[in-house]
Amino acid sequence: MSVIFDALRRWPDVEAPDLVAVDAADRLILDESAELRAAALPGDIVVINDAYGALTLGAAHAGASGIRTHIDAITGERALESNASRVGLTGRFRPLPLDAGLVSGARIALLRLPRSLDALRDIVGLIAAHADPSVVVVAGGRLKHMSVSMNTVLSENFGQLDISHARQKSRVLIARAPRDGRDPTPAAAQVAGLEVRAYGGAFAGARVDIGTRLLLENLPAAPVGGTPSDPLVDLACGTGIIGAWMATRHPDAHVHACDQSAIAVASARATMVANRIEDRVTVVRDDMLGARPSSSASLITLNPPFHSAAAVTDLIAPRMFADVARVLRPGGQLWCVWNSGLRYRPLLERAIGPTEQVARNAKFTVTVSTRR
Structure with a gap:
């Protein structure tokens, strides 16, 4: 996996020595979801809020196919395509908008936690409304960008929430048992x-x-x-x-x-x-x-x-x-x-x-x- 990660770039987004394409939160999300992903069938996995492709390509490198992925920034989406070509993983995923088609029937959702609670509420509501009832959401981020309020938002739409140990200043929230889902409304x-x-x-x-x-x-x-x-x-x-x-x-x-x-x-x-x-x-x-x-x-x-x-x-x-x-x-x-x-x-x-x-x-x- 490190070989894949070492090849990732942020381009065409801004690049500088202190701006990274993959971090400890991406690695922790992939590690905490590894057992779930090992049993996944093509099309089971969705990735939301990936930054530059680390989650999507990490899952693809481990054998997943038919991955549906959504990145909000067009520069991040283009970086994913460029990185996929660089590491030989094109054709293993489909970029999609943040709507029902992205998450319909999904059994595993890898989520990089957004900083906005309203954005998180829109995402988890959408997953709860349209994913498979057995869906497991593995959501992670850097501790400095996380808050207890994120647990509350996830609990609004999922009946079970587990919290990982912190590692390298990152943490993962694992949500199961979707309920009360809804499509985003502005x-x-x-x-x-x-x-x-x-x-x-x-x-x-x-x-x-x-x-x-x-x-x-x-x-x-x-x-x-x-x-x-x-x-x-x-x-x-x-x-x-x-x-x-x-x-x-x-x-x-x-x-x-x-x-x-x-x-x-x-x-x-x-x-x-x-x-x-x-x-x-x-x-x-x-x-x-x-x-x-x-x-x-x-x-x-x-x-x-x-x-x-x-x-x-x-x-x-x-x-x-x-x-x-x-x-x-x-x-x-x-x-x-x-x-x-x-x-x-x-x-x-x-x-x-x-x-x-x-x-x-x-x-x-x-x-x-x-x-x-």
Whole structure:
């Protein structure tokens, strides 16, 4: 197994010496599930919230086939495909969305615990609703990201919960006897004059974070673009608040919203439907702006993330700024909000062009950068 793990990479996600593709929690989940997996038939195993393929490929390397797997981040999904090719395990799994088809009839679920309790509630409710009644969920994580509340959430949908000993600062929860399952439904709220929808784990949930609020308060009253061939672009759209805001305030505008997270994309699509603007807003799951042609946008908005999975990193924003520079037309603008302590202005100047401060409060800065 170590040979497999040594070959795994995070690419195309950010890579650095302190950012790993497999950790002790992945190893513990596989060790605690080994006996169960030894008796599994093809199609019995589902893997949810795998980071870069360690759980899926670890199970495949041990002999499992017909594995169904879901990774929220498109970069993680692509890393799994790349890693599978690298270690010769392609064709042993199928990436699927987080819905009934993923877990239907499953007898073993390997779960990397999400940090959000709402996301965990959505996942275990789905498993309890559609997996085989004999299903066993082997859910693990790093102790620093786990809480007793996770036990409570699992117990809402499973009648038996066992807890492993800690090992290398990781632990596994083993759940049996599913009950009271349900399909995920998004939270709903009125936010900034919009109907917002958010599935568990979406950034900020069904509310507006203070950085996004500051950006909304300062976006241009008459933005350039908004045609089908030159849509207003919302990068890292989350629940879709910025894209929906632009579409509702500019009734003729077309908007392109994108995010790498499947949860975010599902939330944003639900937000657009709730506001009856889905005919003018395209929401896609994408690695940054990979689906957009070069020089195809006059205005892009961005509230850049600074987490890669559970890791805090400053490597994401520079990659996003570079892709924004590729997609902006000459003279096009990036309207960006960022935590003032991150001091992104020099990066924006170098990557895109002249950058002006538009607004600032105690924590966040809004800038507009014009493509050279």
